[in-house]
Amino acid sequence: MSEFPISWVRESFPALNSQENFVFFDNGAGAQVPQVVLDAVQHHLLTCNVQRGGRYRQSQEVDAAIQRAGQSVATFLNAREPEEVVFGMNATSFIRIVSLALADTLGDRKEIVVSDMDHEANVATWLALQRHGVEILWWRMRPDGCLHLDDLEPVLSSRTRLVACTAASNALGSIVDIKEVARMVHAVGAELFLDAVHYAPHGSIDVQELDCDYLVCSGYKIFAPHMGFLWGKRPALEALPTFREDFIPDQIPAKIEVGTFVYENVAGMDAAITYLENLGIRTSTNGPPPSRRAALLSAMDSIREYELRLSTEVLKLLSQIDGVTVYGIGESGVVPGRVPTFCFNLRDVNPAAVTVALAAKGIGVRDGNMYSPRLLERLGIPSETGAIRASLVHYNTVSEIGRFAEELRTIARG
Numbered sequence: 001m002s003e004f005p006i007s008w009v010r011e012s013f014p015a016l017n018s019q020e021n022f023v024f025f026d027n028g029a030g031a032q033v034p035q036v037v038l039d040a041v042q043h044h045l046l047t048c049n050v051q052r053g054g055r056y057r058q059s060q061e062v063d064a065a066i067q068r069a070g071q072s073v074a075t076f077l078n079a080r081e082p083e084e085v086v087f088g089m090n091a092t093s094f095i096r097i098v099s100l101a102l103a104d105t106l107g108d109r110k111e112i113v114v115s116d117m118d119h120e121a122n123v124a125t126w127l128a129l130q131r132h133g134v135e136i137l138w139w140r141m142r143p144d145g146c147l148h149l150d151d152l153e154p155v156l157s158s159r160t161r162l163v164a165c166t167a168a169s170n171a172l173g174s175i176v177d178i179k180e181v182a183r184m185v186h187a188v189g190a191e192l193f194l195d196a197v198h199y200a201p202h203g204s205i206d207v208q209e210l211d212c213d214y215l216v217c218s219g220y221k222i223f224a225p226h227m228g229f230l231w232g233k234r235p236a237l238e239a240l241p242t243f244r245e246d247f248i249p250d251q252i253p254a255k256i257e258v259g260t261f262v263y264e265n266v267a268g269m270d271a272a273i274t275y276l277e278n279l280g281i282r283t284s285t286n287g288p289p290p291s292r293r294a295a296l297l298s299a300m301d302s303i304r305e306y307e308l309r310l311s312t313e314v315l316k317l318l319s320q321i322d323g324v325t326v327y328g329i330g331e332s333g334v335v336p337g338r339v340p341t342f343c344f345n346l347r348d349v350n351p352a353a354v355t356v357a358l359a360a361k362g363i364g365v366r367d368g369n370m371y372s373p374r375l376l377e378r379l380g381i382p383s384e385t386g387a388i389r390a391s392l393v394h395y396n397t398v399s400e401i402g403r404f405a406e407e408l409r410t411i412a413r414g
């Protein structure tokens with residue numbers, strides 16, 4: 001693997017090059033966008049800001065842009081075909097659309113398994129199906145901050161319709177062994193709904209290899225503007241009884257896309273994938289990558305490797321600060337089990353006071369429940385105060401981690 005091109009990466013993101021020199025450690029809530037994304041959104045708004053389906057140049061350009069973006073996302077996910085990619089507003093609305101459709105197709109399988117490690121978007125949406133006769137079973141996270149396959153086994157049966165779980169915890173960073181989850185879920189004849197929102201900026205995704213049935217992502221977590229996409233296996237999406245107006249064809253992806261979505265942000269999503277491809281060309285060690293998919297794999301593998309170094313550094317520095325408790329995977333020996341998202345508390349200091357003090361020093365981190373209140377409860381963290389989360393991505397640096405740790409040490413000293 002070649003040296004990670006961090007200077008090129010940082011130069012690509014205008015927000016990282018402002019005078020302010022702000023440290024963006026709240027990427028779990030949304031990442032910055034590279035210039036190519038800004039250019040694509042601007043180009044769309046300036047040259048073809050019209051509705052699809054018209055017989056004039058601008059409208060045909062919108063159709064072409066959406067088609068291109070579908071192909072790009074399909075390549076990013078290694079989907080079998082671009083029609084399996086559906087664009088929309090955000091991950092939550094897609095979870096809701098799929099869950100409501102599944103509620104109409106339960107048959108004898110009335111059980112849905114959810115986890116208490118997940119973002120509430122992938123919990124509450126399924127719990128809402130209880131009024132449709134669904135019975136919820138819980139895949140419980142252990143105190144180590146991980147979902148263990150041994151705990152999934154007992155809640156699966158011939159009554160299971162679906163398991164909904166995340167690929168990585170948005171609060172703790174713990175990664176789930178999705179390939180094995182899919183094998184277990186399919187062994188009982190059920191389906192797997194994967195929330196890839198938090199995992200997607202940190203490593204490669206191959207839906208064919210993972211063998212999940214549905215997957216959601218949010219563009220704004222993967223260096224694109226606010227939008228979301230759903231992927232599903234063609235037969236699964238085709239079988240969904242979704243709402244659609246009479247004039248919408250009963251075909252994927254149209255039958256799942258409710259109304260008009262944000263075309264300029266879909267163009268931005270396409271450009272974010274181009275940015276990742278360009279990164280992959282730079283990180284490729286054996287000459288130019290032979291395909292777009294190969295370039296994306298090169299990018300995501302090098303991001304993963306670089307971020308493992310960031311994780312090791314964060315854990316090392318946090319362990320040197322008196323009074324810090326890291327929740328979840330806290331030892332540097334096991335960093336491959338996590339993405340660089342760190343949830344912690346400082347003894348006798350209110351989490352909000354820590355994030356306010358860091359903000360005053362130009363460092364953005366988050367406090368609260370990270371929209372995973374059940375996870376906090378499971379770890380015995382008081383919900384009124386919550387915890388602190390620093391969530392890094394590949395444009396962050398060891399030097400930023402040093403600045404963050406230094407300020408934290410000052411706060412800890414009181």
Ligand SMILES: Cc1ncc(COP(=O)(O)O)c(C=O)c1O
Nearest residue numbers: 090091092119121170197198218
């Ligand atoms: C893991 C995870 N799932 C789902 C969501 C909800 O995504 P959206 O805002 O696109 O609905 C988030 C948002 O932070 C998340 O982190």
